[in-house]
Amino acid sequence: MSLIRGSRLAVMLLGPATWYVAGCAPPVQEAYVPSAQVTALSPENQESIKKVLTEYCGTVERPKLLGQPDMNPNHLKQGAAVYKQYCQQCHGVTGDGNGPQAAYMIPKPRDYRKGMFKFTSTIYGSKPLREDILRTIRRGIMGTSMPSFDLLAPQDLEAVTDYVLALTHRGELEALLGEAAEFDGKIDAAAVPGMVQGILDQWKEARVNVVNPRAPMPALTxxxxxxxxxxxxxxxxxxxxxxxxxxxxxxxxxxxxxxxxxxxxxxxxxxxxxxxxxxxxxxxxxxxxxxxxxxxxxxxxxxxxxxxxxxxxxxxxxxxxxxxxxxxxxxxxxxxxxxxxxxxxxxxxxxxx
Ligand code: HEC
Ligand code: HEC
The missing domain is CATH 1.10.760.10 (Cytochrome c-like domain)
Incomplete structure (x- = not known):
């Protein structure tokens, strides 16, 4: 480890060309990190939660979007690549809002895992529409560190939106599994499909929760x-x-x-x-x-x-x-x-x- 650090330091001091000469920058293996709720559980429960999450939501290399088993895996992989390049430094590998740049930001980058979003077209307490998330990514959030990504290619925008949803659903499922383990002492495999359905139903409901003005807009005199x-x-x-x-x-x-x-x-x-x-x-x-x-x-x-x-x-x-x-x-x-x-x-x- 110290050898690697030493060579990194040399790279920093001598400039990027020595990176190749030093040749010892290992590919960083990225993995989703468990929530604080999960790390407080017994090792067996942590293990079974990890298993369920991998089965339903995949890994960083092979992500899956909950409820979309037929989605082209390359689409989500593209989303993960865009995310890694443009979002991860703030929002974190797991989407916990804890990327290396997040520490001193006010407001903090969104922790997607709660499945809660601020700037939606839906009523209070509702999930957003997918379009709401895409819109926020395109136009950014003025007055915060969240940049506008309007210049990304349309396919990249679509893909990263689905990847944000994948991280969000993964976090939502993790929280339900964590609660089940706290409550019952273990994870009952038979209960998992019901949890997944519960999450997906809430997101589907967002469609009927859209706020359209109940009075026509007047000329604002x-x-x-x-x-x-x-x-x-x-x-x-x-x-x-x-x-x-x-x-x-x-x-x-x-x-x-x-x-x-x-x-x-x-x-x-x-x-x-x-x-x-x-x-x-x-x-x-x-x-x-x-x-x-x-x-x-x-x-x-x-x-x-x-x-x-x-x-x-x-x-x-x-x-x-x-x-x-x-x-x-x-x-x-x-x-x-x-x-x-x-x-x-x-x-x-x-x-x-
Ligand atoms: C420089 C840091 C930074 C980068 C890079 C960044 N974000 Fe954000 N993001 C933020 C911050 C800060 C907020 C929270 C703003 C707030 O709470 O008002 C946020 C919020 C969000 C939200 C939540 C919006 C809502 O309605 O709650 C989404 C979705 C999002 N970002 C997606 C992305 C995606 C996708 C990328 C990459 C393409 C990205 N962000 C890159 C800082 C960043
Ligand atoms: C209990 C405190 C509270 C009250 C009462 C309140 N607000 Fe707010 N308002 C907030 C907070 C907190 C925010 C910032 C939310 C954020 O972006 O994190 C906010 C944000 C806003 C924004 C900015 C939205 C944006 O897009 O950035 C507007 C506009 C606003 N409020 C209007 C109003 C109006 C109009 C009323 C009265 C009808 C009102 N607020 C009453 C706390 C309040």
């Missing part, structure tokens, strides 16, 4: 901006975001569901993470943001969904105000094609900007 600002102050948005929407409140929010510190967004910073289409903002307000303190306001506006558009108008009027040097401007926005009717498809928000 000054009057809507003003009504939105009044609501912002009267229904408690300001308790977390501050009166000016700058996220400056003294009370700390509880950690997010991944165990990391969570801060209310500075809505004036020009960086809406979930996208800047009015439909994106509508969905954030109606459906909240999974895993964070940002609540869903659906029930509050059950019978007056048009008021959500007032809040959207206000958010749209201030979100870029710091970059523009004006706080808060009132602007008049034209309705987007496809959104005006309230009938738009979820893909409509994926403009990839």
């Amino acid at each position: 000054d009057a809507h901006v003003k009504a939105g600002k009044d609501l912002f102050l009267s229904i408690g948005c300001n308790k977390c975001h501050g009166d000016e929407g700058r996220g400056e409140v003294t009370d700390a929010l509880p950690n997010d569901s991944w165990g990391n510190p969570n801060k209310a967004a500075d809505i004036t910073a020009g960086m809406l993470r979930g996208g800047t289409d009015p439909l994106d903002v509508y969905r954030r307000i109606e459906a909240g943001i999974n895993g964070t303190s940002m609540p869903a306001f659906r029930s509050q506006f059950e019978n007056e969904p048009e008021k959500i558009w007032d809040l959207v108008a206000y958010v749209m009027s201030i979100y870029d105000s710091r970059r523009n040097g004006i706080i808060p401007p009132s602007i008049i926005l034209k309705p987007l094609p496809g959104v005006a009717t309230g009938q738009s498809e979820p893909a409509a928000s994926g403009s990839g900007e």
